[in-house]
Amino acid sequence: MDNLKRNEKELTSVLNNPITSLHVKKTKKKTPFYDTFLFRHIGAITFVTVLILWELIYRLGVINPIFLSSPVQIIKVGYQLFVSGILLEHLVFTLRNFIVGFLLAASVGVVIGLITGWYKPLGKAFDPFLTAMLGTPRIVLLPLITLWVGVGFASKVLVVFLAGIFPIILNTMSGVQNLDPNLTRVAKAFGASPIQTFVTVALPGALPQIVSGLRVGIGQSLIGVVAAEMFVSTGGIGYFVAQSSANFNIDRVFVGIVLIIIVGILITQSVKWIESRLLKHRID
Amino acid sequence: MQIPGKLHSKHVYITYPLKNGGEMTAVEDFNLVVDKGEFVCIVGPSGCGKSTVLGAVAGFQEISDGQLFLDGKEIRGAGRDRGVVFQHASLFPWRTALDNIIYGLEIAGVPKKDRNEKGQELLKLVGLESFGNHYPNQLSGGMQQRVNVARALAIEPSLMLLDEPFGALDAQTREFMQLELLRIWKATNQTILFVTHDIGEAVYLSDHVIVMTARPGRVLEKVKIDLPRPRPLEIKRSKEFIEYEKYIWDLIVTEKQKNVV
Known part of the structure; x- marks a missing residue:
């Protein structure tokens, strides 16, 4: 009992000692930077800060308001346009072009990619063409396309299609070509026919690459649809932005841009979600 | 004519074409009979063609001369009558x-x-x-x-083929897997052809150990392992076991030295 009391005494003396107690406090308080509120939300904080700075610059009149809108303005004008239905009309127009074009690009692209990847000579034969097309901004074909199919729905769909299909073909093809040879050997050992090997090894084996091709393709298709609408269209967000700019309606230009950004984010996120569903064996 | 044994390798030669137009003989006059229910291991210095032999039995590897029979029928290509366990789990x-x-x-x-x-x-x-x-x-x-x-x-399958299946495992897991494999082998009455470079593993598992020469690979000796079954892991520390190990080790070392000189 006496012993215990003495220990207690020692402990209090340690705690009351200015040097040791300071030390204890210090080690307790110190949390690593990556664990702080600031670090965990650094993205959101930066985003909000930039928006506030932007609004301030606008309000202080540093830049001529002919050339610059502000976050508050964008929300205000965007809300008006949304309520009046104009924004939705353009959005639907753009999405229709985009979805039709991209679905065509995805289905045709994956099929071509699988075939050219599986039959090596075919892949080799088309390789120069594919490589050339991948490196080219396909929007350069727009004048040719309008010459061939006019300026209507078909022209936009075709641009979206061409913008998206090449990364899809190339990724799918390389996915099939770079299959783990050990796995194809397993299929062979179990007496799989070429078609069975294709279905049970090539298809699931190439899936990660197919998905990443689709991801790249979707971005390119989105670029394609906006660009095509800017040049040859009477509707769509691209048209809306170009038209508003020509009329010096800077707030509307920004509303269009923000809308495209939101569409882009939504599409990317949904692709990510689909990816995590399809490739769940990669996640522990 | 009746072909004896479950697996029968008769004067098998396996050659690879070389870039300069010549040929490299990987396996030379390989003769082997594996009976039904037997556990046979092939050991030999690295590069002796033991995996090549297994590949030929599996049907991945074409042989240039001789014949391979499984259940009296000549092997032509891969098939579901052979179960292959690959080196990497694949x-x-x-x-x-x-x-x-x-x-x-x-x-x-x-x-x-x-x-x-x-x-x-x-x-x-x-x-x-x-x-x-x-x-x-x-x-x-x-x-x-x-x-x-x-x-x-x-x-x-009629025959199980295992190509250094435990080579990538740590020592303890490997030993435990050997014990497990023997249990599974007994439970399923399988016939097993097993390739390894680990002499202890071969002695522990086998009824017969086939020792191969350095390239071109031939059968140097077929060593009968007369250890009682079931074999607990402790058997690896018995005098007989160590003698078998030493015997095979000497065979391989002499073979290697012959090749260097």
Whole structure:
């Protein structure tokens, strides 16, 4: 009992000692930077800060308001346009072009990619063409396309299609070509026919690459649809932005841009979600 | 004419074409008879062509001369009468353990209900009952090789071929897997041809150890391992075991030295 009391005494003396107690406090308080509120939300904080700075610059009149809108303005004008239905009309127009074009690009692209990847000579034969097309901004074909199919729905769909299909073909093809040879050997050992090997090894084996091709393709298709609408269209967000700019309606230009950004984010996120569903064996 | 043995290798030669137009003989006059229910290991210095022989029996590797018979029929190409356990687990990463095991049955067109039943049975046999829904990257190296063994067993092959299946495992897991393999072998009455460079492993597992020469690989000696079964792991410390090990080791070393000089 006496012993215990003495220990207690020692402990209090340690705690009351200015040097040791300071030390204890210090080690307790110190949390690593990556664990702080600031670090965990650094993205959101930066985003909000930039928006506030932007609004301030606008309000202080540093830049001529002919050339610059502000976050508050964008929300205000965007809300008006949304309520009046104009924004939705353009959005639907753009999405229709985009979805039709991209679905065509995805289905045709994956099929071509699988075939050219599986039959090596075919892949080799088309390789120069594919490589050339991948490196080219396909929007350069727009004048040719309008010459061939006019300026209507078909022209936009075709641009979206061409913008998206090449990364899809190339990724799918390389996915099939770079299959783990050990796995194809397993299929062979179990007496799989070429078609069975294709279905049970090539298809699931190439899936990660197919998905990443689709991801790249979707971005390119989105670029394609906006660009095509800017040049040859009477509707769509691209048209809306170009038209508003020509009329010096800077707030509307920004509303269009923000809308495209939101569409882009939504599409990317949904692709990510689909990816995590399809490739769940990669996640522990 | 009756072909004796489950597996019969008769004067088998395997050659590779070289870039300069010549030929390299990997395996030369390889003769071997494996009887039904036997456990036979092939050991030899690295590069002696032991895996090449296994590949030929599996049907991946074309032979340039001689004949290979399985159950009296000449081997032509790969087939489901042989179950191959690969060096690296080579499991399909997108399939669960159960779906990996029943892969061969799926290819053979066995109805889903039957193959799942068989798969469950095999999961139990290899001690992975509760891991059927795990993906390969969620399994340890030893567990992956259990799945690999079960996948080969699923098609009920006439002959099991194992190519250094435990080479990548740590020493303790390897020993335990050897014990497990013997248990599975007994439970299934399989015939096994097993390739390894680990002499201790070969002695522990085998009825006969085939010692190969350096390239071009031939059968140097067929050593009968007269150790009682079942063999607990402690047998590896017995005098007889160590003598077998030393004997085979000497054979290989003498062979190697011959080659260097």
